[in-house]
Amino acid sequence: QLQLQESGPGLVKPSETLSLTCTVSGGFMSRSDYYLLWIRQPPGEGLEWIGTTYYSGSTHYKPSLKSRVTISVDTSKNQLSLKLSSVTAADTAVYYCAGGGGGGLYWGQGTLVTVSS
Amino acid sequence: QAVVTQEPSVTVSPGVTVTLTCASSTGAVTSGHYPYWFQQKPGQAPTTLIYDTSNKHSWTPARFSGSLLGGKAALTLSGAQPEDEAEYYCLLFYSGTSVFGTGTRVTVL
Numbered sequence: 053q054l055q056l057q058e059s060g061p062g063l064v065k066p067s068e069t070l071s072l073t074c075t076v077s078g079g080f081m082s083r084s085d086y087y088l089l090w091i092r093q094p095p096g097e098g099l100e101w102i103g104t105t106y107y108s109g110s111t112h113y114k115p116s117l118k119s120r121v122t123i124s125v126d127t128s129k130n131q132l133s134l135k136l137s138s139v140t141a142a143d144t145a146v147y148y149c150a151g152g153g154g155g156g157l158y159w160g161q162g163t164l165v166t167v168s169s
Numbered sequence: 170q171a172v173v174t175q176e177p178s179v180t181v182s183p184g185v186t187v188t189l190t191c192a193s194s195t196g197a198v199t200s201g202h203y204p205y206w207f208q209q210k211p212g213q214a215p216t217t218l219i220y221d222t223s224n225k226h227s228w229t230p231a232r233f234s235g236s237l238l239g240g241k242a243a244l245t246l247s248g249a250q251p252e253d254e255a256e257y258y259c260l261l262f263y264s265g266t267s268v269f270g271t272g273t274r275v276t277v278l
Contacts, residue, residue: 089267099207099215099258099269112265115170148214156226157205157217 054080056132056149056160064167070139074132074149074160081127083107086153088132090123092145093162100145102134107153139167171195173261175270180278181249189273190241191259197240198261204242205260206235208253215258219244249277 060072072090080086090102103113103123113121122135132149146162172194181187191204198204206219217226219235222242232247242259254277259270 091269098272099209099260101260101267101269104267112267114266152220155224156220159214159216162214 054151054158056151056158058147058149058160058163060163060165062164062166064139064165065169066140066167067138070136070143070165072134072147072163076130076132076151080151080153081125081130083153086151088125089150090134091148091150093148094145105132141167143167170266171263171268173259173268173270175259175273178274178276180276183251183277184248186245186247187249188238189244189257190238191261191270192241193261198237198242200237202261202263204235206244207258207260209256209258251277253277
């Protein structure tokens with residue numbers, strides 16, 4: 053069963069870059085049909101899709117975040133990364149990574165990132 | 170970007186069947202949107218119940234089922250249980266983007 057674990061700083065200053073890593077259980081990223089997502093959830097609010105990267109190498113981003121977001125994969129480390137630049141308090145949220153391939157979608161436990169000086 | 174709308178809240182009695190829906194502002198939801206359904210309980214990460222319209226994970230209780238209904242994606246809970254009280258979200262895939270639904274708070278009372 054696929055397992056994902058997010059990691060990164062829990063506190064980021066306004067205007068700086070938020071950087072998170074998602075470690076994916078071994079073997080999954082050798083599949084030829086995987087896709088990996090970043091999702092966030094502000095406190096007390098709903099889920100927001102940030103972006104998806106596919107095995108093919110294509111990556112899609114939420115249009116309103118596209119200018120600030122970069123999602124990348126390091127298959128040698130079985131890691132997915134998220135970079136979100138020029139953060140503000142509105143970027144405070146629990147950030148989740150999720151992965152699918154061969155059926156279904158598996159979630160990490162999430163990590164809270166607070167943007168504050 | 171598309172807006173995906175769900176019922177804000179639903180209250181159901183134990184043992185009763187309820188259907189949640191997921192509508193797209195762009196038109197009818199089809200299998201090409203690969204509808205997903207997630208359950209989220211307070212303080213927990215979401216878990217996937219349904220993927221690709223109607224497929225279940227190994228952990229999805231048999232009382233949950235997914236379908237397309239009247240141009241929407243639908244999640245049917247056949248015989249609600251107290252442990253089904255949670256927030257439910259759908260997710261639709263579009264060309265180049267994906268959008269979560271607004272969420273439905275299900276209360277079993």
